[in-house]
Amino acid sequence: MATGSNMPLLLLAILAKVGVVLLVLLTTIAYAVWLERKVVARIQSRWGPYLVGPHGLLQPVADALKIFFKEDIVPTEVDRVVYCLAPFLAFSLALLSISVIPFGESVTIGGATIHFQITDLNVGLLFVFAVTSLGVYGVALAGWSSNSKYSLLGGLRSSAQMISYELSLGLGVVGVVMLAGSLSLREIVEHQSGLWNVFVQPVGFLIYFTAAVAETNRVPFDLPEGESELVGGFHTEYSSFKFAMFFMAEYANIVTVSCLATLLFFGGWLGPVFGPPLLRALLPVFWFCLKVFCFLFLYIWIRGTLPRFRYDQLMAFGWKFLLPLGLLNVLVTSLVLAWRST
Amino acid sequence: MFGSYLPILVHFVVVVVVAGAIMGLSAWVGVKRPSREKLSPYECGITPVGDARGRFSISFYLVGMLFILFDVEIAFLFPWAVVYRSLGWFGFIEMFLYIVILLAGYLYIWKKGALDWTR
Amino acid sequence: MMLPQIAFFFLSAVTLISAVMVITRRNAVHSIIWLIVTLFSVGGIFLTLHAEFLFAVQVILYVGGIMVLFLFVVMLVNLDVALKQAQFNRQWQVALVTALVLMAELGYGIYRGHQGFTLAQVTATPMSGGNTQAVGLALYQDYMLAVEIASVLLLVAMVGAVIMAKRKIE
Numbered sequence: 001m002a003t004g005s006n007m008p009l010l011l012l013a014i015l016a017k018v019g020v021v022l023l024v025l026l027t028t029i030a031y032a033v034w035l036e037r038k039v040v041a042r043i044q045s046r047w048g049p050y051l052v053g054p055h056g057l058l059q060p061v062a063d064a065l066k067i068f069f070k071e072d073i074v075p076t077e078v079d080r081v082v083y084c085l086a087p088f089l090a091f092s093l094a095l096l097s098i099s100v101i102p103f104g105e106s107v108t109i110g111g112a113t114i115h116f117q118i119t120d121l122n123v124g125l126l127f128v129f130a131v132t133s134l135g136v137y138g139v140a141l142a143g144w145s146s147n148s149k150y151s152l153l154g155g156l157r158s159s160a161q162m163i164s165y166e167l168s169l170g171l172g173v174v175g176v177v178m179l180a181g182s183l184s185l186r187e188i189v190e191h192q193s194g195l196w197n198v199f200v201q202p203v204g205f206l207i208y209f210t211a212a213v214a215e216t217n218r219v220p221f222d223l224p225e226g227e228s229e230l231v232g233g234f235h236t237e238y239s240s241f242k243f244a245m246f247f248m249a250e251y252a253n254i255v256t257v258s259c260l261a262t263l264l265f266f267g268g269w270l271g272p273v274f275g276p277p278l279l280r281a282l283l284p285v286f287w288f289c290l291k292v293f294c295f296l297f298l299y300i301w302i303r304g305t306l307p308r309f310r311y312d313q314l315m316a317f318g319w320k321f322l323l324p325l326g327l328l329n330v331l332v333t334s335l336v337l338a339w340r341s342t
Numbered sequence: 343m344f345g346s347y348l349p350i351l352v353h354f355v356v357v358v359v360v361a362g363a364i365m366g367l368s369a370w371v372g373v374k375r376p377s378r379e380k381l382s383p384y385e386c387g388i389t390p391v392g393d394a395r396g397r398f399s400i401s402f403y404l405v406g407m408l409f410i411l412f413d414v415e416i417a418f419l420f421p422w423a424v425v426y427r428s429l430g431w432f433g434f435i436e437m438f439l440y441i442v443i444l445l446a447g448y449l450y451i452w453k454k455g456a457l458d459w460t461r
Numbered sequence: 462m463m464l465p466q467i468a469f470f471f472l473s474a475v476t477l478i479s480a481v482m483v484i485t486r487r488n489a490v491h492s493i494i495w496l497i498v499t500l501f502s503v504g505g506i507f508l509t510l511h512a513e514f515l516f517a518v519q520v521i522l523y524v525g526g527i528m529v530l531f532l533f534v535v536m537l538v539n540l541d542v543a544l545k546q547a548q549f550n551r552q553w554q555v556a557l558v559t560a561l562v563l564m565a566e567l568g569y570g571i572y573r574g575h576q577g578f579t580l581a582q583v584t585a586t587p588m589s590g591g592n593t594q595a596v597g598l599a600l601y602q603d604y605m606l607a608v609e610i611a612s613v614l615l616l617v618a619m620v621g622a623v624i625m626a627k628r629k630i631e
Contacts, residue, residue, distance in 0.1 A: 014352045022356065072369040073376075075383055082490060088365060092357045099353040119349035122591045126420065126517035127350075133525025137497070140529065144490060144536045148383035156536070160402055163409040163529060170416040177423040183593055237383060241368035245361070312459035315405070319457045323412070324448070327441055330419065334426060338434045341427065347508065400626050406530035407622040411615050413526045417518050418608065421597030429601055436605055443612040447619035456623045 017118055018099075025098055029251040030060035036300045043304035064244070072240040075146070082145035087238065087245040090138025094252035097131040100124040101259045102186050104269040104285035116269075116285055117186070124185040125177065128260060129170060132215065136162045138249065139234050146237035154233030157311060158217060164318040165214035165221075171326025172208030175201045175333040176264050185260075189268035198265040203329045205265045207322055212257040214318065216250060218299060220306040221314060258295035266291050404456055415444055469509050475502040489535040493528060500524050514593040 034049065034056065041048030049056030074083060104116035121127050136159045143155015177183060179200060180191040188197075198205045214221035235246045262268055271287030273280050309317070418440070426433050451457060475498065482495040504519035600608055 010348075011352065014349045015356070018349070018353045018356050021353075022360070068364075068368050068371065070368075070372055071374060072372045077383070079488070079490070082494070084365070085494070088361055092354075092361045095357045095361075096350075096354060099350050118353055119346050121346055121350075121513070123513045123517050123593055126514070126521070126593075130517050130520035130525065133521050136525065136529055137532075140532055140536065141490075141494075144532075146383070152536070156402055156533070159529065159533075160405045163526075164405060166525075167409065167412045167416060170413075171419075174416070174419050174423045177420060178426045181424055181427050182591070183420065183424060184591075240372050241365060245365065315459045316457065319408075320452065324445075327445070330423075331438065331441060334434050334437060337426065338431050341430060402533055403530070404622060404626045406533045407626075408619065410522070410526045410530060411619050411622070413522055414615060415612070417522055418600075418611070421514065421593050422601055423597075424591075424593050425597035425601065428598070433601055436601055436608070439609055440612045443609070443616055444619075447616040451619055451623050454623045454627065456626065 014118070021098060021118055022095065025095065025252065025255065026248075028255055029248050030064065032251050032255065032296055033063075033247075034060050035296065036303070039297070039300045040304045043301075067244045068241055070240040072242065073237075075148070075237050077147045078237065079145040079147070082141050083237075084242070086138050086142035086145060087235075087242040087249075089141065090135065090249040091245040091252075093131055093134050093138065094249035094256070097128045097256050098252075098259070100127050100185060101256070101263065102189065102268065103288050104282075107281040120184060120186050123183045125173065125183045125188070125264075128185075128256070129166075132169070132253075132256075133166055135249075135253065138246070142238070142246070143234040146234075148237050150236045151234050154236065158234055161217070161221065161314060161318075162215055164315060165211045165322070168207050168211035168318060168322035168326050169215055171323065171330065172204045172206075172211060173264055174326075174330050175204040178330075178333055178337060185263050185268075189263055189270065192267045193270060196265065196267040196270075201265065201329075201333070203325065204333070205261070207326050207329065208264070209261060211318075211322060212261065213299070213302065214314070216253045216257060218250075218254065219303040220309050222308060254296065254299055255292070258292045258299070261295055262288060262291040401459060408451065408456065411447075415440075465509050469506065472502045472505040472509065475499075476506070490532070493531050493535055496531070497524055497528050500528065512592055514596045 037059070038048040038056070049059040052058040052062045074080065099118040100121050102115070102117035102120065106113055106115045108114075139162065140155050140159040143151045143153075143158070146152070146155075176188060176197050179197065180188040182188060182191070235243055238246065268291075269284035269288040271284065273283045275283070419437075422429075422433065422437055429436070479495045479498040479502065483492050483499060486492040486495060500519065500523045504516045504524070507515040507519060
């Protein structure tokens with residue numbers, strides 16, 4: 001623990017790290033939206049954003065500015081406090097879980113050790129799940145406070161979906177925890193130095209990834225915002241930046257679950273490392289970002305390809321297929337592990 | 343201990359300040375031309391009918407209750423998974439019994455149709 | 462004052478204030494939001510005791526699970542009607558007397574028996590190998606019967622939930 005004398009210095013170091021991570025995350029969110037528009041457009045034989053900047057690269061900036069200056073409509077008969085609290089909660093919780101994600105191996109340059117991580121928690125994985133489980137409040141409170149039928153229905157559906165798939169999300173990773181014997185994300189990655197977990201736990205990965213897509217309310221599980229039946233779902237009544245905050249929260253959650261998938265199943269920052277010391281220090285971070293990018297691309301690809309589920313199909317899939325499959329995966333993994341150790 | 347949670351606290355404060363600032367600024371900067379129609383709840387262009395809050399399907403409560411039960415189960419799974427290697431066969435048999443008991447309940451709720459959304 | 466103590470007093474204050482807010486709000490959804498704050502700060506107190514696992518479980522189960530169910534129930538209550546109803550706290554004299562008697566009893570008990578029970582000391586450093594490991598070993602070696610009984614309890618709860626829901630439909 002820090003003593004009184006170097007406390008300000010420590011705080012400053014933490015602040016700097018937090019600032020950099022948040023800046024990178026927000027930029028990633030903005031360009032994930034751009035990437036999605038581009039890729040989905042190409043899948044549908046269109047060009048996507050092209051006018052603002054080369055290849056529409058400045059489109060996120062233009063969008064952000066435009067939405068920032070839009071009229072902020074607060075409809076009559078909404079519960080004002082809760083109405084403002086909901087997007088705020090959704091956005092800040094979505095940005096919170098990035099704090100335990102390790103981006104690369106710790107490196108020592110000139111006596112100072114740099115951890116590519118805001119903090120390494122002993123219960124890092126549970127922390128991410130805890131923050132994810134709070135995400136349902138943004139949706140449910142938004143739906144309730146808006147005093148609109150579409151919002152309430154969308155919010156209810158969305159929260160029922162999120163809690164249902166949270167179970168499979170947790171069950172999918174139990175096998176990984178069993179293998180690593182730890183909940184620290186750093187230790188889980190270090191344990192995969194021989195073989196990535198995806199080869200040992202393919203079923204666990206599929207359960208996790210499917211549940212993650214549903215948990216982030218993405219196609220084909222984007223029932224809550226099924227525009228043909230529910231207008232916009234829980235954020236029907238939101239406008240201006242409050243709407244943008246839900247939007248950004250969704251993408252931040254996608255980035256988080258992609259990071260987690262990389263860490264838990266694809267060896268995190270592990271990859272070939274070579275060359276001079278500086279390159280050696282930065283290559284792990286590069287591998288991590290590359291893997292996360294692949295996941296983001298996969299997300300967009302899925303969106304461009306698959307149609308939407310029906311709501312009863314969605315609930316049945318979560319409760320009648322993923323949940324028992326997750327339990328079975330836990331039992332089989334533990335059986336094999338016990339067999340091998342004797 | 344506090345050393346590893348302090349960064350999270352800092353991160354949290356920064357996020358809250360940033361989110362609050364953006365939200366407040368945007369609401370303050372944006373133009374405001376309210377009208378009665380604009381401020382009424384959206385209902386495809388017609389005048390809103392009745393109150394938005396009403397009675398809903400019991401399925402939502404049921405899903406909520408079942409979620410808590412299985413969530414407790416998964417909370418029990420995590421400490422078991424962490425120490426599984428040192429428990430060995432003993433741990434396997436323990437968890438096997440645990441999961442079998444729960445599977446009995448699972449089959450019961452499946453048979454009773456609690457997992458069917460449309461009834 | 463030490464940092465852990467500051468954290469403890471801050472979290473206790475938040476817990477108490479938000480608990481008072483829970484019972485004084487007329488809007489049930491606001492009550493729930495304050496209850497979430499209460500449960501969250503109780504989780505924070507677990508953290509000051511180095512019980513990281515308990516903190517995570519407190520947030521996941523209580524805040525992320527049970528409170529969601531509460532919210533589901535309250536969300537669909539017609540609040541406009543509930544707000545217009547008169548508050549039925551007319552028995553506050555009885556409540557006050559009961560609370561005072563209970564307080565006196567507790568005070569007497571502590572006064573008479575304070576040598577008898579010792580409060581557990583907070584470990585200065587977290588357990589080696591991590592809190593979750595310690596919980597896991599305790600649960601699955603020393604208290605294995607309790608864990609199995611817990612699963613039976615969950616089974617009973619599952620059956621109960623279905624039966625209750627069924628009755629309401631019919």
